Amino acid sequence: MMEPKLIDAHTHVQFAAFEEDADFVIKRALDAGVWMANVGTQQDTSESAIKLAEKYPEGVYATVGLHPIHTDKSFHDEQELGGDNGFTSRGEEFDYELYKKLAKHSKVVAIGECGFDYYRLQTDSKKKQEAAFIKQIELSLDVKKPLMIHCRQGFGDLIRVLGMYFNQGNSGKPGIIHFFSGNLKEAATLLDMGFSFTFGGVITFSRDYDEIIKLIPRERILLETDAPYVTPAPYRGKRNEPLYVVEVAKKLAGLKDASLEEISEQTVKNTREILGI
Ligand SMILES: [Zn+2]
8 A cells, every 4th residue: 555655644625615625635645655644623524524535545534523612602713624614613412422423433533622722712712612522532542543732822721721631751652732832831740741743835935933943853844734724834825625635744843854755754754653544
């Protein structure tokens, strides 16, 4: 079987933004040797990520989970759900048994994206987000698949909750912090618990992540696009897609004083180890 050249460890080709051409987008990526994990954000997008993965013998995987913003009723994103159902998310409660059934599917490689998002905070969201996150940590331990964590402005709570399950000095690989935006101290604590980090398009046009990337060991860094969002340079303004992960790899190589080939090999190895693909 063909070996991947690069892996986009966090993307969303199952979203409505790719409704017309998901299969072409995936073919372009696979032809270039780019594998991907399509990340679920709620019930619908978890199920559709699995359906998409089922169409390909290898190279396309899924994660299942409930994103913190979908634990409440307000947020909408038409790129995710499409025009007709893009106005409100339902405010989903995490249904453990339903997600467990999905999680056991052979193409499912992680649980999430789950965690905390305090960027657009509703009154009692914090409690709902925490309750859904705890259930997803328990599911991850239950089915022995890693966590795919989303965290925006909630690193204090993230570290407190993860600390109830994972020790400092943990030798396992409990999961991935996607699109890491915390500080150096938070990165050090999460590294010590065994977590790895994905970085995406933002590192191609912002200098804010340079210092932290230099400090995180190569063995703990993975690549992502988070498509259709956060398109890397030089494609800014266009819809993002997994093929563009090479631009993130090039930038990372520069920051790590490595060749593109070294970074590609290292991140593929890291991703395959964590996701078991
Ligand atoms: Zn995402």
